[in-house]
Amino acid sequence: MSERLRKITLFLFCSSIVAIGLSVSISQGFLVLAFLFSLFSSKTSGFWKEPVILIGVLFFGWYLGDFLIHSFREENFKIYSKTAFNSELKDIFLFIGLLLSWNLRKEEFPSVLKALNVLFWVLLVTGFISSFSPIRLSRLISDLYRESSNWKFTHPMGQIGAISIYLPIGLMNTHLTFGGLLQFFFTMPVFLFLKSVFDKNLKKAGINGIILLFFLYVVLLNNARSSLLGGLFSSVTALIVLGVVRKELPSAKIILFTIGTFAFLLFVGIGLSFTQAGQKITDPLFGKEKHTDAGRAFIWDSTFPLIEKNPFTGVGPGNYNREIGKSRMEHSEKYRELYYFYETTQRGHAHNDYFHLLAVFGIPSFLLFLLLGTELYRKLITTKLSYERSLYFFGLSGFFISGLFQCYFQDDEVVILFWILCGLFLRLSKKESEMV
Numbered sequence: 001m002s003e004r005l006r007k008i009t010l011f012l013f014c015s016s017i018v019a020i021g022l023s024v025s026i027s028q029g030f031l032v033l034a035f036l037f038s039l040f041s042s043k044t045s046g047f048w049k050e051p052v053i054l055i056g057v058l059f060f061g062w063y064l065g066d067f068l069i070h071s072f073r074e075e076n077f078k079i080y081s082k083t084a085f086n087s088e089l090k091d092i093f094l095f096i097g098l099l100l101s102w103n104l105r106k107e108e109f110p111s112v113l114k115a116l117n118v119l120f121w122v123l124l125v126t127g128f129i130s131s132f133s134p135i136r137l138s139r140l141i142s143d144l145y146r147e148s149s150n151w152k153f154t155h156p157m158g159q160i161g162a163i164s165i166y167l168p169i170g171l172m173n174t175h176l177t178f179g180g181l182l183q184f185f186f187t188m189p190v191f192l193f194l195k196s197v198f199d200k201n202l203k204k205a206g207i208n209g210i211i212l213l214f215f216l217y218v219v220l221l222n223n224a225r226s227s228l229l230g231g232l233f234s235s236v237t238a239l240i241v242l243g244v245v246r247k248e249l250p251s252a253k254i255i256l257f258t259i260g261t262f263a264f265l266l267f268v269g270i271g272l273s274f275t276q277a278g279q280k281i282t283d284p285l286f287g288k289e290k291h292t293d294a295g296r297a298f299i300w301d302s303t304f305p306l307i308e309k310n311p312f313t314g315v316g317p318g319n320y321n322r323e324i325g326k327s328r329m330e331h332s333e334k335y336r337e338l339y340y341f342y343e344t345t346q347r348g349h350a351h352n353d354y355f356h357l358l359a360v361f362g363i364p365s366f367l368l369f370l371l372l373g374t375e376l377y378r379k380l381i382t383t384k385l386s387y388e389r390s391l392y393f394f395g396l397s398g399f400f401i402s403g404l405f406q407c408y409f410q411d412d413e414v415v416i417l418f419w420i421l422c423g424l425f426l427r428l429s430k431k432e433s434e435m436v
Helices: 002-019 024-038 051-071 077-085 088-102 106-130 175-184 187-198 202-222 225-245 251-272 276-285 291-309 320-334 336-344 353-361 363-381 395-402 412-435
Strands: 156-160 163-166
Touching: 002 024, 002 088, 002 106, 002 412, 024 088, 024 412, 051 077, 051 088, 051 353, 051 363, 051 412, 077 088, 088 412, 106 175, 106 202, 106 412, 175 202, 175 225, 175 395, 175 412, 187 202, 187 225, 187 251, 202 225, 225 251, 225 363, 225 395, 291 320, 291 336, 291 353, 320 336, 320 353, 353 363, 363 395, 363 412, 395 412
Parallel strands: none
Antiparallel strands: 156 163
16 A cells, blocks of 8 residues: 555656646646655654755744734735735745655656656757747646636747747746756756767767757756856856766866857847847847836835845745835835835735745745755765766756746745755665765
């Protein structure tokens, strides 16, 4: 009976991973079911001895503690608790992705890694197709379980020749979410291609090169600069570990290859700059300001007073929108010429993971988040996982960099994959350390 439950749990967990690229609601549904079935299965030892897990538990423990502190200040506990659990506190249950990964058995690892490979292909294929679709592909999934009175169109990027190009977002609702998911896989096509080139495996190099070109097409056209920054940081981390530390790649050749690649991309960028679609890709990358850049300035400017007034406990989960509204009203009265911009810029989050945590949960959550990233990075640069397996996890380091310009830790689609990868990395690392 227990073995049958494990097989059901594994199937549901793998389905949850694949469904991340389809619909976050479906993915979360599979995740919850997998967790419920896993309650009756055996658990991996050493859970409380893993520093990253302890930090994560303390981090979400502070979430709940901060909620209780603020619940005493609110007039209606029932209304406040509903608001809080519909905003930041709902992310706590996504931590079960780490729990499920941690409790995997050795023989279950290949199935989960295959599910991650399938997710990569789902993102790549849907991203490529969506770049030619004027209508969001997410309708293919959302219309299965809810009605919509209108069609949501995709942002046009212009034309290359006679072909109309659109912003690729796969089956997601925003290009930032899609970019956040792609960022986790950034090192895979790059370093698999490098490995096949330096191994002089021409057939593999050709296949991996084609995959890399398609990936770069989708990533660059997606133009989520925060995720691009995270992806580049992940690649540098992978280069340090695989090249400098472990000597599995010739560092000198990689540096030359990198210079050559940037030169190639520069020439491609110059060529693209003569097309309408190409200009929308290259201009922001070379410093031209996008309208969202000014928006971030107004969001951050009105977030800082919240941090200043509530440094230790923040404004509390679920209260960001209410408090940011007050802050913006004060700024609008002080700077009347900027009233329109304060009123029209986005309000849901601070567009920076670190600022958002400081504003909502205070300094303790900020420090624990930094500690989580630091400990994960330490484990990444000292990992003993094989070349191919380690490539699944370098994106975890970039997650903390991309969060400097976007609230990816508040994005369900992105953070669910973060916790799954985090747990799988810790579990595989534990297995490797036991074999030494």
